[in-house]
Amino acid sequence: MSTTASAFTPSVSAQRADGQAIGYLMQQGIENADCLSLAAGFVDPETLPTALVDKTASRLLSDSETGKLALQYGTTGGSDRVRAVFRDYLARLEGDEDRVHNVPLDQIMLTTGSQQLLALLTEAIFNEGDICLVAAPTYFVYLGVLDGVGAQVIPVKTDDNGMCPDALDAELRRIDELGQLHKVKLVYVVSYHDNPAGISVSNDRRPKLLEVTKRWSQDHPIYLLEDAAYRELHYDGEELPSIWSFDTGYDSGDQQHVVLSQTFSKSFSPGLRVGLSVLPPELVKPISDLKGNQDFGSGHLSQNIVAEVLRTGEYWDHLAGLRTSYRAKRDAMVAAAEEFFSGIDGVTWRTPAGGLYVWMSLPEHIPTGFDSPLFARATEVDKVMYVPGELCYPSGWEDRPRHQMRLSYGVLAAAGIREGMRRLASAVRAVIDSK
The missing domain is CATH 3.90.1150.10 (Aspartate Aminotransferase, domain 1)
Known part of the structure; x- marks a missing residue:
């Protein structure tokens, strides 16, 4: 033999x-x-907050109770205690405390950077052959994630003001005429100073992109993934509201369409690998289930360090x-x-x-x-x-x-x-x- x-x-x-x-x-x-x-x-190594992280970690670990909590497992989406701090942070960023504090903690998920959320969401909603519409150009690493699940990726015309709502509408109409609208699952937008082109979606286009997405969500929800990785790296001009802020479903209890994804990799430290997202309620369980298979909770110490610098205001x-x-x-x-x-x-x-x-x-x-x-x-x-x-x-x-x-x-x-x-x-x- x-x-x-x-x-x-x-x-x-x-x-x-x-x-x-x-x-x-x-x-x-x-x-x-x-x-x-x-x-x-990569971020500038000279800007990495070594002294602040050292001081914060020492402060957390010097207290037996907080230290043991930080070194213990959290939960799949992050402990409620820590998620509450991140919700406070988001409320300050959005400038709307009442609205953000009405979002249940279980719709807020902490991940290993925002990249994990992008991968988990993609795995949760796409079957092979399903369709994602993206800006042209867009974040090339996410294109690889979409290729990994066998998705069809359709580029949408983009100019100096970001993805063009009329072009998005035209693409969705074309897909509908081909009898393929049921395969459309996601519109992907990097909303602030995007990777690669440095473009931000203009203020007037933000609600329009959401409106187009909602209007074509006929027999099933089409989600708009707002990747806000560079939101806080803002140097000139007015600071724009998130696309998520225009999603009235979060206020009325109706269908919510925007998935908001942010990260502290660019604004604080990529080595800590802390990402923050807000999910429509029906996505919480499938994404949590998939995340549970991967890690049943991202690094709890990292989350506690970032939460502590948010709580003290040292982050700002x-x-x-x-x-x-x-x-x-x-x-x-x-x-x-x-x-x-x-x-x-x-x-x-x-x-x-x-x-x-x-x-x-x-x-x-x-x-x-x-x-x-x-x-x-x-x-x-x-x-x-x-x-x-x-x-x-x-x-x-x-x-x-x-x-x-x-x-x-x-x-x-x-x-x-x-x-x-x-x-x-x-x-x-x-x-x-x-x-």
Whole structure:
């Protein structure tokens, strides 16, 4: 009898996860460690609150009772004691204490960063072939999550004011005419200073996007996932209300459509991995059940640390300093773009009012993908990295633009940002001149 083992075949889910852009991008970062990175979406290490976390953890653990509570299991969605503090935080952020405090604690869920919530929600509502509508461009890691469940991803026209409500309405009408409306489960919107383009949905479009979503929720609810990961990294102009604030279902007890997702990874510490979400009631159990299979509760000590800095108000002092730091780095990148790119025909960029990213477009005949001459020149000769913009569109979309870049000012100091932009401009000029 032969003892040769048969070949291992990964599951369908594992096969779908193969070759995801985030893994390849991180591999490129390792292989090109000598490059200045305008690619990494990491936060500035100089802004991480080491002293504050040390003081807060010591304060929690120095008291036997609070220390034991923090080191014990919580519950799947987070302990009620801690969730109450996060609800207070959300009430302050929303500027509407009565409305937020009327949300039951069990509709508030604490997760391992906001990424876990995105994954859990996707697993809870999508079957293979179901449809998600996304802004074009959008957060490329979430596109990988959608690919993982076999979802159809449909891009919706986006401009400087965010996803266009009329375009969303037209796509939903087209899907309905094809007899596929029953497959539409979600509209995904990064509402503040989005990753990748730095765009915020304008004030007038926020209720309109929700209205379109609600109007097409005919035989089943279509949810609007508001990813507000960059909400608090706001530097200029008015602070906008959340899309969630326009969902009257949370006030009337009618169908609630908005899932609000936030994270403390960008505004405090990604290493603590604390995310906050508000869920419509019918989603609480399926998402909790799935989360229970994963971890039956995210890191309780991390949640307690963040809750404590919220309770004492120290979080808001940290946030003020963070905004000042990132505003200066944003200004450094935009100034460098003016200095090094303004003389290159066909290159444009946006100045974001917040977040961590500048979105740049090159002439349409200059591709920026991993296999492009520009990426090779940038990483091998000029020693600088960026994120190809094509990653931020559905992979199956034949018309996706291929001449854009996401540039991050998160990690590098101002001098490094300027040098990175100088190197990138050198690479762009070299490729254009070679055409």
